[in-house]
Amino acid sequence: MSEIDAPLHLVTRFAPSPTGHLHIGHGYSALLAHDLARKSGGAFLLRIEDTDVTRCRPEFTDGIFEDLRWLGIDWDGLLVQSTRLAIYDAALERLKALGVAYPCFCTRGDIAREVAASLHAPHGADGPLYPGTCRALSMAERAARIAQGEPHSWRLDMGAALARTGPLAWTDAGAGTVPVDPLALGDLIVKGRDRPASYHLAVVVDDAAQGITDVVRGQDVFASTHAHRTLQALLGLPTPIYRHHALVVDATGKRLAKRSAGLSLACLRDEGVDGAQLADDLRAGRFPVGISIG
Numbered sequence: 001m002s003e004i005d006a007p008l009h010l011v012t013r014f015a016p017s018p019t020g021h022l023h024i025g026h027g028y029s030a031l032l033a034h035d036l037a038r039k040s041g042g043a044f045l046l047r048i049e050d051t052d053v054t055r056c057r058p059e060f061t062d063g064i065f066e067d068l069r070w071l072g073i074d075w076d077g078l079l080v081q082s083t084r085l086a087i088y089d090a091a092l093e094r095l096k097a098l099g100v101a102y103p104c105f106c107t108r109g110d111i112a113r114e115v116a117a118s119l120h121a122p123h124g125a126d127g128p129l130y131p132g133t134c135r136a137l138s139m140a141e142r143a144a145r146i147a148q149g150e151p152h153s154w155r156l157d158m159g160a161a162l163a164r165t166g167p168l169a170w171t172d173a174g175a176g177t178v179p180v181d182p183l184a185l186g187d188l189i190v191k192g193r194d195r196p197a198s199y200h201l202a203v204v205v206d207d208a209a210q211g212i213t214d215v216v217r218g219q220d221v222f223a224s225t226h227a228h229r230t231l232q233a234l235l236g237l238p239t240p241i242y243r244h245h246a247l248v249v250d251a252t253g254k255r256l257a258k259r260s261a262g263l264s265l266a267c268l269r270d271e272g273v274d275g276a277q278l279a280d281d282l283r284a285g286r287f288p289v290g291i292s293i294g
Contacts, residue, residue: 008040008041009042009043010036010037010040010042010213010214011037011042011043011044011210011211011212011213011214012033012034012036012037012043012044012212012213012215012216013045013047013207013210013212013215014029014030014033014034014044014045014047014073014075014216015046015047015048015049015203015206016048016049016064017048017049017050017055018048018050018056018057018058018061018063019052019055019057019060019258020060020258020264021060021063021258021264021265021266021267022063022258022265022266023248023256023257023263024248024256024263024282024287024288024291025218025248025255025256026067026265027067027071027278027279027282028245028248028282029216029217029218029245030068030071030073031071031279031283032216032245033214033216034074034075036214036216036243037214043076043077044073044074044075044076045075045076045077045078045210045212046068046075046077046078047078047079047080047081047210048064048079048080048081048082049199049202050081051082051085051088051198051199051202052195053194053195053196056082063266067265067266067269070265071275071276071278071279072275073279077210079206079209081197081202084202084205084209085196087209088191088196088201088205091201091205091235092154092190092191092197095156095190095231095234095235096154098164099160099164100160100164100234101154101155101156101157101190102134102154102155102157103134103137103142103145103152103153103154103155104130104152104153104154104155104187105134105145105152106130106133106134111130111131111133114131114133115128115131129185129186129187130155130186130187130188132186134155135155135157135187151193152193153189153191153192153193154189154190155187155190156187156189156190156200156231157187158185158186158187158188158227158230159182161230162180162182164234165230165233165234167180168229168230168233170225170226170228170239170242171242172222172225172241172242172243172244173214173242174243175222175244178225178226180226181226182226182230184223184224184226185200185223185224185227188200188227190231199224200224200227200228201231203228204228204235204237205237207237208232208235208237212240213241214240214241214242214243215240215241215243216243217242217243217244217245218245218255219244219245219246220247220255222244225242246293246294247293248287248291248292248294249291249292249293249294250263250290251290253294263288263291
């Protein structure tokens, strides 16, 4: 990972979701964040991102603690997102008051059909963007549908957001200064119909609350930083330095997933692998057979 000039006493974090067992890629990312903080004389914090109430399990949270200790990783503070739902609600209310959030009544099927019917559907980093169907609804129609109990999510109106903030940029340790691209994720969800807070909203609120100076995470969420920088500007939150590292991939070049058979840290531990040795190997860029940095 490229380094840039930075003050001492960095504060980093590792923020897994307890929806499955951690794998080697998670361990690699946690070690990078942990070692960066420790070498600077700073703090390494742990965050459990458990707002996905349908998939998160207590046993996976316990497994995270066990996996990190097995690798020799200690932490200086713990934040659990499910204890902070009122804080995320307050942040959403702030976005509503600014006029940059709107209710979306579309289902995934609705969105897919509209995108398929469009000859010029805008595309972002992760594919077709939300076409903005509900953005054009009148205030009266929005209020009436909510009053009737119609299920809905809340989306960030990226156009309105950037009209309020003006041009924005963020700093990445590898890519340098990156201008915010409103089409990276488009009008992303800030609160889902089936989740108390979206990843995007909760992560910026919590990074600020924990005083994170440097965010170490995989290249797969690089595009999300465009939205995170926008939310930080709207909510008056500080912007960390971002350090997006290359992903750990399997023999086919595909990034590891929590369902990757035999590659979870728990599985390796059960097989008798020495955690301290594995941590040293990962630090040195030595990975098990069939695993590499993409």
